[in-house]
Amino acid sequence: MSKKSTARRRPAKKSAARATTRTTKKSSSRGAGKATARKVARASAAKTAKKTAKKTTKKTAKKTATKTAKKQTTRKTATKPAARGASRRSAEPAVFHFGRLRTDGTGTMKELLGGKGANLAEMSVIGLPVPPGFTITTEQCRRYDEGGGVMPEGLMDHVRTHVAMLERETGKIFGDASNPLLVSVRSGAAVSMPGMMDTVLNLGLTDRGVDGLAAAMGDERFPLDAYRRLINMFGDVVMGVPHHAFEAEFDRVKRALGVTLDTEVPAAGLQQVVDAYKRVYREHVGRPFPQDPYEQLQHAIEAVFRSWNAPRAISYRRINEISGLVGTAVNVQTMVFGNLGDDSGTGVAFTRDPSTGRNVFYGEFLVNAQGEDVVAGIRTPRPVAEMKRWDAKAHRRLLEIKDLLEAHYREMQDIEFTIERGELYMLQTRTGKRTGAAAVRIAVDMVEEKLIDRREALRRIPAEDLTQLLLPSFTAESKQGVPVIATGLPASPGAATGRPAFTAEEAVQRTQAGEQVLLVRNETSPEDVDGMHHAVGILTSTGGMTSHAAVVARGWGKCCVVGAGALSIDAKKRAFTVGSKRYTHKDLISIDGSTGEVLEGEVERRSPKLSGDFATVMQWADEVRTLRVRTNADTPADAKRARDFGAEGIGLTRTEHMFFEPDRITAMRRMILAESRPDREAALAELLPFQREDFVGILTAMKGLPVTIRLLDPPLHEFLPHEAEAQRDVAKAIGTTPAKVKQRVRVLHEANPMLGHRGCRLAITYPEILEMQVRAIAEATIRCRTKRIDARPEIMIPLTGTRREMEILRERTLQTIAQVKAEAKFAGALDIPVGTMIEIPRAALVADRIAEVADFFSFGTNDLTQLSFGYSRDDVNGFLPDYLDQEVLEKDPFQSIDVEGTGQLVRIASERGRKTNRELKLGICGEHGGDPASIRFFREVGLDYVSCSPFRVPIARLVAAQCELG
Numbered sequence: 001m002s003k004k005s006t007a008r009r010r011p012a013k014k015s016a017a018r019a020t021t022r023t024t025k026k027s028s029s030r031g032a033g034k035a036t037a038r039k040v041a042r043a044s045a046a047k048t049a050k051k052t053a054k055k056t057t058k059k060t061a062k063k064t065a066t067k068t069a070k071k072q073t074t075r076k077t078a079t080k081p082a083a084r085g086a087s088r089r090s091a092e093p094a095v096f097h098f099g100r101l102r103t104d105g106t107g108t109m110k111e112l113l114g115g116k117g118a119n120l121a122e123m124s125v126i127g128l129p130v131p132p133g134f135t136i137t138t139e140q141c142r143r144y145d146e147g148g149g150v151m152p153e154g155l156m157d158h159v160r161t162h163v164a165m166l167e168r169e170t171g172k173i174f175g176d177a178s179n180p181l182l183v184s185v186r187s188g189a190a191v192s193m194p195g196m197m198d199t200v201l202n203l204g205l206t207d208r209g210v211d212g213l214a215a216a217m218g219d220e221r222f223p224l225d226a227y228r229r230l231i232n233m234f235g236d237v238v239m240g241v242p243h244h245a246f247e248a249e250f251d252r253v254k255r256a257l258g259v260t261l262d263t264e265v266p267a268a269g270l271q272q273v274v275d276a277y278k279r280v281y282r283e284h285v286g287r288p289f290p291q292d293p294y295e296q297l298q299h300a301i302e303a304v305f306r307s308w309n310a311p312r313a314i315s316y317r318r319i320n321e322i323s324g325l326v327g328t329a330v331n332v333q334t335m336v337f338g339n340l341g342d343d344s345g346t347g348v349a350f351t352r353d354p355s356t357g358r359n360v361f362y363g364e365f366l367v368n369a370q371g372e373d374v375v376a377g378i379r380t381p382r383p384v385a386e387m388k389r390w391d392a393k394a395h396r397r398l399l400e401i402k403d404l405l406e407a408h409y410r411e412m413q414d415i416e417f418t419i420e421r422g423e424l425y426m427l428q429t430r431t432g433k434r435t436g437a438a439a440v441r442i443a444v445d446m447v448e449e450k451l452i453d454r455r456e457a458l459r460r461i462p463a464e465d466l467t468q469l470l471l472p473s474f475t476a477e478s479k480q481g482v483p484v485i486a487t488g489l490p491a492s493p494g495a496a497t498g499r500p501a502f503t504a505e506e507a508v509q510r511t512q513a514g515e516q517v518l519l520v521r522n523e524t525s526p527e528d529v530d531g532m533h534h535a536v537g538i539l540t541s542t543g544g545m546t547s548h549a550a551v552v553a554r555g556w557g558k559c560c561v562v563g564a565g566a567l568s569i570d571a572k573k574r575a576f577t578v579g580s581k582r583y584t585h586k587d588l589i590s591i592d593g594s595t596g597e598v599l600e601g602e603v604e605r606r607s608p609k610l611s612g613d614f615a616t617v618m619q620w621a622d623e624v625r626t627l628r629v630r631t632n633a634d635t636p637a638d639a640k641r642a643r644d645f646g647a648e649g650i651g652l653t654r655t656e657h658m659f660f661e662p663d664r665i666t667a668m669r670r671m672i673l674a675e676s677r678p679d680r681e682a683a684l685a686e687l688l689p690f691q692r693e694d695f696v697g698i699l700t701a702m703k704g705l706p707v708t709i710r711l712l713d714p715p716l717h718e719f720l721p722h723e724a725e726a727q728r729d730v731a732k733a734i735g736t737t738p739a740k741v742k743q744r745v746r747v748l749h750e751a752n753p754m755l756g757h758r759g760c761r762l763a764i765t766y767p768e769i770l771e772m773q774v775r776a777i778a779e780a781t782i783r784c785r786t787k788r789i790d791a792r793p794e795i796m797i798p799l800t801g802t803r804r805e806m807e808i809l810r811e812r813t814l815q816t817i818a819q820v821k822a823e824a825k826f827a828g829a830l831d832i833p834v835g836t837m838i839e840i841p842r843a844a845l846v847a848d849r850i851a852e853v854a855d856f857f858s859f860g861t862n863d864l865t866q867l868s869f870g871y872s873r874d875d876v877n878g879f880l881p882d883y884l885d886q887e888v889l890e891k892d893p894f895q896s897i898d899v900e901g902t903g904q905l906v907r908i909a910s911e912r913g914r915k916t917n918r919e920l921k922l923g924i925c926g927e928h929g930g931d932p933a934s935i936r937f938f939r940e941v942g943l944d945y946v947s948c949s950p951f952r953v954p955i956a957r958l959v960a961a962q963c964e965l966g
């Protein structure tokens, strides 16, 4: 906890966007050898970008899931701020009550009451045992912020009215000497942010109250313990007194008494602690600890308001791309005590297993403890199943409430409860965060249980979270022979290998330096989120399935093992020991988030299969969706994987990589270096059989489904080396002089290759290249068909900008096909569609003309984005982070289609193209084909299919279905 206060003073952390794009930049500059290397560089940049895309789009998805509704409200606010503010102020109360006497709010009022407040109201309404309280609206937080940190006028008067109501309901008096009303002050925004904002418990207790309570209870220890907790929490959270200043005093008293556990300190000792705490408080704050409970309350309310803009709250919102919220609500709630003795306790639970989704009640509890002790991960709690033996009645009641809640919300809930002397109270419920696997399983189960229908099930699964089910994992086989060092709790599935980092800062730094690190800590707390986010996995030695580390990791779908008690961590020495073995920041460690195992060294990861509930969900999605999903695949292996994931064809097969293979690159270079057409044709003839085999392979893997093959796209010099030595080797290999090679490289050099001699322009200059490729496709098709393999190629011309280009090249293509057909005396039909990529803005504008000579369009949104913005895709990371930071752009247009601009080109081209060619098939094959927000847009524009990387196919299928569900 001591870190909390320092964290608050730390400057805002770097944005995740900046951090991730940095990585991208680094890897793209790694390929050093200029032009040839540019190709490699681009490929590796693309890979990293894809990785980054995955991360970022995931957030985007989450954001869109939680935010769409909010955004609408925000937009409304933006258009009519004054009017809305005014009407709110007059129409809406500043404070909403919940309790047996009266409940003003409902569960639907999350915007205004925050998630916590809305659900406390909802639980009160349906008759659950919720300690009474009231919620100060998010609107008041906004007013506090806008007023520059001044309590909104009249707010404290409302608060007093509601406290009076609580007094009536509980029979206790706020600030009373003998029977004081104690409350908690809890933050809660519309979107749950685990641990982001601080709660103060036992508020309202004063010197007088402690004495009175002690007399009334006949117990001195409890009131003193409650009081020292209050002074500590209030001092730390509200007044910014460093936690360790309190902790040091507690330790001193314990040492003096010769005890180690807090619970062993007798009342007299606690009195010393309280006195010391008051002294610490006074030293740091400059005033004594307030004895007026309303003063305490007002300070606490303001602290919650302020915590909305604390760096760690801002950091969390940024990482999770949460925006458009006005502020946090403040909940003031009557205290119930789980620390009144062995008949009291506290716990947290999920109505189903948040890790696997299994329909089992999943929770943890601690006897004789106050709420925070569970979440803080300081004591490792017991599984809730053991509660039966401890207090059967409370356990039964809890199970009843669990069923009630699920039936009411029709959704998995994450709850907090406290048992005060055998009496169960509900302190919180919210939709439970879960892993991708759990989301799928719960959705399917709830359909079977008739809680929800299939459409709702599809709607609820965050498409992006499916990536977790597609991630490679350790298998029993791959783990065989690898020593298991320790076993903790399987907090969040996945498989991660990395080297330990022992602080969040270290995890961030080493990750940015390109290392894969595991964050290894005793426990995590909110200020560690940046480090947790960067690490490939999280491992803790204490805490349960509901500890901070577990909850946050699950929310992100990050591999996490908690409570691996065998680990003894020495963060200062950057090492941990297990028994006699020692591991340092240099050792590779693997963690299995599905089993809780911690393993020594690296473990091989295997790709998953699409089966079980996942397959069921996919089938439901297929029944609903109209948008088709293809894949981008260059090899039969990729094609097959995508097919297993449900791809309905290939939207893009690139042919250039095929020429880089060692057995062909020489022929390719000979072709490029040829000085006459016959020489060039001779070299191409060498390449032909290789190409044909490539196509036979891929057409066979995708039999029965369309395969769009793109003709050669990159500029020729990408195939030639630029260093003298490599040029000498090439010269030798093809029997020419190094000078000739050098000369050719010079001739082919372009100042701006992306805008240079590439795409269809190559085919205009060197028709024989096109002819060879088309011949290979046609021959491969005939070869397949004669073997009764239903090959369905489609030929795609890249980078068309004018109708004339397309006209000429289509003609050449069709002629070549006809020629091959005649030569082979093939009797069947060989109707291979010939279409083009639309990736040049001009092509989009003259799409009506181009469509007259094209069977299909496939939007190459990478180039289209590049050319519509005028941003070089390879260099954009030089300024994109600033653009995102300063909100010049809302998101990276290479990851999520820029609907406003680039999207317009897609729309125009679709409309104009279809006007002149009704049969025109429309698809998209850029990176955007796997991005949920972009997919929604493409569906809206009316494309026939999206094409994305194999691993994103299931995501695209689900999003396509969600498009139809509204």
Ligand code: ADP
Pocket: 131, 183, 184, 185, 186, 187, 194, 195, 196, 197, 199, 201, 333, 334, 335, 336, 337, 338, 370, 371, 372, 373, 375, 416, 417, 418, 427, 428
């Ligand atoms: P968070 O959002 O971090 O979970 P909470 O406001 O839920 O913060 O509170 C932190 C802990 O304090 C929780 O365990 C909660 O159950 C407990 N708590 C909050 N209010 C009360 C209360 N009125 N009585 C008893 N425990 C409480």
Ligand code: MG
Pocket: 416, 428
């Ligand atoms: Mg809580």
Ligand code: MG
Pocket: 798, 839, 860, 862, 863
């Ligand atoms: Mg392109």
